[in-house]
Amino acid sequence: MTSVVETLSAPTEPACVPATLRIGQLGLGNVGSALARLTASAGERLHPHGIAPVTTVALVRSLSRPRPAAAWVGRVTDDPEVFFAQPLDLVVEVIGGVEPAHSFVRRALDRGIPVVTANKSLVAAHGETLSALARRRGTALRYEASCIAGVPFLGTFERRPLASRVHGLTAILNGTSNAILSAVAAGASFQEALDDAQRRGLAEPDPSADVSGRDAAEKLTLLIRRFGQRLIDVDRLRTEGITALDSIDVRAARALGGALKPVAHASWNTGALQAFVGPAFLSDAHPLARVSGVTNGIVLDAPLGRQCYTGPGAGPDVTAVTLLDDLCELAGERHVRTPAPIEAAPASPRWTLETPWFIRLSGNPPALDTSELLGTYRIWCRQLLPVEGRLYALTFPATPDRIKAGIDAVHAATGSWPLALPALPAEDDAC
Amino acid sequence: MTSVVETLSAPTEPACVPATLRIGQLGLGNVGSALARLTASAGERLHPHGIAPVTTVALVRSLSRPRPAAAWVGRVTDDPEVFFAQPLDLVVEVIGGVEPAHSFVRRALDRGIPVVTANKSLVAAHGETLSALARRRGTALRYEASCIAGVPFLGTFERRPLASRVHGLTAILNGTSNAILSAVAAGASFQEALDDAQRRGLAEPDPSADVSGRDAAEKLTLLIRRFGQRLIDVDRLRTEGITALDSIDVRAARALGGALKPVAHASWNTGALQAFVGPAFLSDAHPLARVSGVTNGIVLDAPLGRQCYTGPGAGPDVTAVTLLDDLCELAGERHVRTPAPIEAAPASPRWTLETPWFIRLSGNPPALDTSELLGTYRIWCRQLLPVEGRLYALTFPATPDRIKAGIDAVHAATGSWPLALPALPAEDDAC
Numbered sequence: 001m002t003s004v005v006e007t008l009s010a011p012t013e014p015a016c017v018p019a020t021l022r023i024g025q026l027g028l029g030n031v032g033s034a035l036a037r038l039t040a041s042a043g044e045r046l047h048p049h050g051i052a053p054v055t056t057v058a059l060v061r062s063l064s065r066p067r068p069a070a071a072w073v074g075r076v077t078d079d080p081e082v083f084f085a086q087p088l089d090l091v092v093e094v095i096g097g098v099e100p101a102h103s104f105v106r107r108a109l110d111r112g113i114p115v116v117t118a119n120k121s122l123v124a125a126h127g128e129t130l131s132a133l134a135r136r137r138g139t140a141l142r143y144e145a146s147c148i149a150g151v152p153f154l155g156t157f158e159r160r161p162l163a164s165r166v167h168g169l170t171a172i173l174n175g176t177s178n179a180i181l182s183a184v185a186a187g188a189s190f191q192e193a194l195d196d197a198q199r200r201g202l203a204e205p206d207p208s209a210d211v212s213g214r215d216a217a218e219k220l221t222l223l224i225r226r227f228g229q230r231l232i233d234v235d236r237l238r239t240e241g242i243t244a245l246d247s248i249d250v251r252a253a254r255a256l257g258g259a260l261k262p263v264a265h266a267s268w269n270t271g272a273l274q275a276f277v278g279p280a281f282l283s284d285a286h287p288l289a290r291v292s293g294v295t296n297g298i299v300l301d302a303p304l305g306r307q308c309y310t311g312p313g314a315g316p317d318v319t320a321v322t323l324l325d326d327l328c329e330l331a332g333e334r335h336v337r338t339p340a341p342i343e344a345a346p347a348s349p350r351w352t353l354e355t356p357w358f359i360r361l362s363g364n365p366p367a368l369d370t371s372e373l374l375g376t377y378r379i380w381c382r383q384l385l386p387v388e389g390r391l392y393a394l395t396f397p398a399t400p401d402r403i404k405a406g407i408d409a410v411h412a413a414t415g416s417w418p419l420a421l422p423a424l425p426a427e428d429d430a431c
Numbered sequence: 432m433t434s435v436v437e438t439l440s441a442p443t444e445p446a447c448v449p450a451t452l453r454i455g456q457l458g459l460g461n462v463g464s465a466l467a468r469l470t471a472s473a474g475e476r477l478h479p480h481g482i483a484p485v486t487t488v489a490l491v492r493s494l495s496r497p498r499p500a501a502a503w504v505g506r507v508t509d510d511p512e513v514f515f516a517q518p519l520d521l522v523v524e525v526i527g528g529v530e531p532a533h534s535f536v537r538r539a540l541d542r543g544i545p546v547v548t549a550n551k552s553l554v555a556a557h558g559e560t561l562s563a564l565a566r567r568r569g570t571a572l573r574y575e576a577s578c579i580a581g582v583p584f585l586g587t588f589e590r591r592p593l594a595s596r597v598h599g600l601t602a603i604l605n606g607t608s609n610a611i612l613s614a615v616a617a618g619a620s621f622q623e624a625l626d627d628a629q630r631r632g633l634a635e636p637d638p639s640a641d642v643s644g645r646d647a648a649e650k651l652t653l654l655i656r657r658f659g660q661r662l663i664d665v666d667r668l669r670t671e672g673i674t675a676l677d678s679i680d681v682r683a684a685r686a687l688g689g690a691l692k693p694v695a696h697a698s699w700n701t702g703a704l705q706a707f708v709g710p711a712f713l714s715d716a717h718p719l720a721r722v723s724g725v726t727n728g729i730v731l732d733a734p735l736g737r738q739c740y741t742g743p744g745a746g747p748d749v750t751a752v753t754l755l756d757d758l759c760e761l762a763g764e765r766h767v768r769t770p771a772p773i774e775a776a777p778a779s780p781r782w783t784l785e786t787p788w789f790i791r792l793s794g795n796p797p798a799l800d801t802s803e804l805l806g807t808y809r810i811w812c813r814q815l816l817p818v819e820g821r822l823y824a825l826t827f828p829a830t831p832d833r834i835k836a837g838i839d840a841v842h843a844a845t846g847s848w849p850l851a852l853p854a855l856p857a858e859d860d861a862c
Contacts (some may be wrong), residue, residue, distance in 0.1 A: 038593070042593060045592045045593060045596075046592055048592070048771050049590075049592060150735060150736055150738065151738055152587050152588075153587075155587070156584075156586070156587045157583075159480075159756075159759070159760050159763060160583055160756035160759065160760065161476045161477055161479070161480060161756065161759060162469070162473060162476060162752040162753075162756050163583055163752060163753070163756050165476075284721075285721065287721070287741065290715075290716065290718070290721075295736070295737075304581060304746075304748055304749050304752065305726070305742060305743035305749070306726075306741075307581065307582055307740070307741065307742035307743075308728075308739070308740070308741045308742065309738070309739070309740055310718065310737075310738065310739045311736060311737065311738035311739065312735055312737075312738075315735075317735055318735050321593040321594060322594065324593055325590075325591035325592065325593050325594050328590070328591065328592060328593075329590050329591065332590060332764065340479050
C-alpha cells in the first residue's frame with residue numbers, strides 16, 4: 001500500500017471542466033419550481049460527473065400567474081414553438097397528466113432529445129410507445145421519479161439484467177392512502193385523516209385518484225411493464241380504493257396481528273399475470289406492514305430471495321432530487337440504455353389466486369351463523385375475533401371467486417355487505 | 432398514440448451483435464465456481480446490453496484440487512504470469528482476504544483493466560488507494576457484491592449525486608450473526624444456532640469474523656467511505672460481537688417491544704464521525720427490527736427522509752449475480768465512473784452519542800438496588816422488566832461514558848457484569 005501511495009503522491013489528473021447541459025423544462029408548477037430551484041442551487045454537485053445543468057427555458061400554460069421560480073430559469077414561455085426553438089440537450093417533463101405532456105414528450109424524443117419525466121399517468125398510458133420512439137431516435141426516456149420518487153430502483157434494475165429477474169412484486173405506491181390509513185390506525189377518523197392529508201399538502205384538492213387506487217394502478221402498470229415484461233391497460237387492473245374501510249376495520253386488523261395497507265400486487269411466476277390494487281391485510285411479519293405515513297415501499301420477489309425498498313414516495317423536493325439525478329445518470333451513459341421492446345400482445349391481468357382473506361362480518365343473523373354460511377362455500381375461518389360489535393375473520397386460503405360467492409350469499413341472508421380483503425403472505429411462497 | 436404505432440410499425444433497428452468480453456477470474460472457490468457457471472449459463476442475458484461474457488482464464492492457488500467449475504473456464508492456471516499474459520477486458524476478484532488479492536487487483540488496475548470484486552476485506556483495507564490507482568489509469572473498480580451482496584445500492588448512489596447526500600446509516604451487514612440471533616429468538620440456544628448456521632453453510636468453519644463483528648466492521652468501513660466521505664481504519668471502529676448474548680437476553684428484548692440485532696451504525700450529521708458495530712436493541716418500529724435470518728439491510732438517513740434497502744446478504748449464487756451485473760454495468764458506461772478522491776485525513780470514529788440503553792441487571796444485591804445505583808450515575812430506567820430471574824431495563828438516553836461508569840460501579844458492587852447495548856431510535860431524529 002505504501003508504494004502505491006508514493007506512486008500516486010503527485011496526481012496528474014487533468015482538471016475536469018463540466019460541460020453545460022441545457023435543460024428545457026415542461027411545466028413550472030410545484031414540482032417544476034422545486035426542480036428549477038434545485039438545478040440552480042445544487043447543480044454544482046453534478047460538476048464532478050462532468051455536467052453543469054442550466055434551465056434554459058420553461059414552458060408554462062399561462063404567463064399571467066406569478067412564478068417565483070422564473071428567477072432560476074433563463075426564459076419562461078407559454079408558446080411551445082418558442083420552447084422547442086431553443087437548443088436543448090435534455091427535456092424534463094413535470095406537467096403531469098397525459099395531455100399535453102404526451103405530445104410534448106413525443107416531440108422532444110422525435111427530435112432525438114432525451115426526456116426525463118416524473119409523470120406516472122403518461123408512462124402508464126404511453127410508456128412503451130414512447131420508449132420505442134426513443135429507441136428509434138437513438139435517445140432515452142427515464143422516469144425514476146414516477147414511482148416511489150424518493151427511492152432509486154427502476155434505473156438500477158434496468159441496467160442489471162440478472163438482478164431484474166423478478167417473478168412478482170408487492171408495493172405501497174400511494175402516499176396519501178397510506179398516510180390516511182396510518183392516521184386512522186393511530187386513532188383518527190377517515191374524514192379527519194383525509195382533511196389532515198389535504199391540509200399538509202399530501203392529498204390533491206380532488207383526492208379521488210389517490211383514495212380510489214387509480215394513482216397506484218398507474219404505477220403498477222409501469223412496474224408490470226418493467227419487471228414483468230407485460231403490457232397492460234390500467235383500466236383492466238382490478239382496482240379498489242380505501243373508502244370502504246373505517247377505523248374499526250383498521251383496529252381489527254391490528255388485533256389480528258397485522259395492518260391494512262393500500263397495496264399494489266402482481267405476480268407472473270405461473271405464466272399468467274395476476275394483479276390487483278386495493279387495501280389488503282398484511283401480517284406484522286410482512287416487510288411492508290410497518291411502512292407508514294407518506295413512506296412508500298416495494299417488495300421484489302426474485303429466485304434468490306426477496307428484496308425490499310422503502311423511502312419517501314413523493315413531494316416536490318423529493319421528486320426534484322430524483323429528476324436531477326436521472327439527468328446526471330443519462331449524461332454519463334456510453335450508449336443509450338433503452339429497455340428492449342416488449343413483443344407480446346397486451347396481457348389481461350386477472351386476480352384468481354388463492355389467499356387467506358380478512359373479512360368483516362356484521363348485521364343479522366348473528367355473525368357466528370354468517371361464518372357457518374361462509375363454510376357452505378368452503379370458506380373456512382382460521383381466526384374469529386369480535387371487535388367493537390362486529391366479528392372479524394382471517395380465513396384459510398380461498399379464491400376470489402369463492403369469496404365473492406360467499407359474500408353474495410351473506411348479503412342475501414343479512415342485507416349487509418361483508419368487507420373482504422386479501423391477506424398477502426409474509427413470505428414469498430413461490431420460491 | 433395510434434399514429435406513433437404506425438410510424439414505428441416497420442422498425443429499422445440494426446441487429447445488435449454483442450461484443451465478447453474476456454474475463455479473467457481471480458479465484459475459483461465457492462463464489463468463483465458459482466460465477467463461472469452463471470457466466471456460462473446466463474451470459475446471454477447480457478447480450479441485449481451489448482456484451483457476451485466469456486471466462487477466459489481463472490487463477491487458482493493449487494491445480495491439484497478437483498474443480499468441476501473448470502468446465503466453464505477457458506483455462507485454469509496457478510501461475511499469475513500465465514493469468515496476466517492473457518488478453519483480458521475485465522478482471523473479477525473472488526479470492527477473498529487482503530493478500531494476495533490486493534497485489535493481483537493492483538496489477539490489473541495498473542494495466543488499465545477494470546476490476547469487479549466481492550471482497551470487503553480488500554475494499555475496507557485498500558479501497559481508497561485502489562480507487563485512486565483506477566482513476567489514475569482511467570479504469571474502474573466496482574464492489575457492489577462486497578456489502579449486502581443481493582441488494583444493488585452502492586453503484587446506484589455512486590451515480591446519483593443528490594440522493595447520495597446521506598448523514599448517517601444503520602445496517603445489518605452480517606448474515607451469520609443475524610441468522611444466529613434470529614434462531615435464538617425462535618427458541619434455539621446460541622450454540623445450536625451457530626452449529627445450525629455452520630451446517631447450512633452460512634458460517635465459515637471458523638466463524639470468528641462473523642460473530643466477533645469483524646466482518647460487519649469491514650463493511651461499515653467501506654460504507655463510511657462511500658456515504659460519509661471519510662477514511663477510517665477498521666481497527667479503530669468500536670466493534671463488539673454477539674457472543675456475550677444469550678437466549679434470555681433475546682427473549683427479554685422481545686418482551687420490551689423490540690429485538691436484538693447485530694448492527695453497524697454511523698452518523699456524521701454533527702461533523703464528527705460517530706460509529707459502532709455490535710448488537711443493539713431495535714424497537715419494533717425500527718425498519719430493521721424484523722430483518723431476520725440471512726437477510727441483510729441498510730437504512731440511509733437523508734435530509735428528505737429515510738430509505739431502507741433489505742435483501743439477501745451473501746451466498747455464492749447471490750454474489751455471482753451481483754458480480755455479473757456489475758460487469759454488465761461497467762461495460763455500459765460512457766466515461767469511467769470513479770468516485771472523487773477523499774481529501775481529508777483519516778477520521779477517528781468515536782461513539783459518544785446519547786441513546787437509550789438496553790441493560791441486563793443480575794446478581795446480588797437485588798437488581799432493584801442495582802437500578803438505584805445506576806441512578807447515582809444519572810442513568811434512569813424508563814422500563815424495568817423481570818425476565819426469567821433477571822431484571823432488564825430500557826433507560827432514558829445516556830452517553831456511553833456514563834453507562835460505562837454505571838456498569839463499572841454495578842460490577843464493583845455485585846461482582847457480575849451487566850450487559851449494556853445501545854437502543855437505536857426508530858426514527859431519524861437528526862432531521
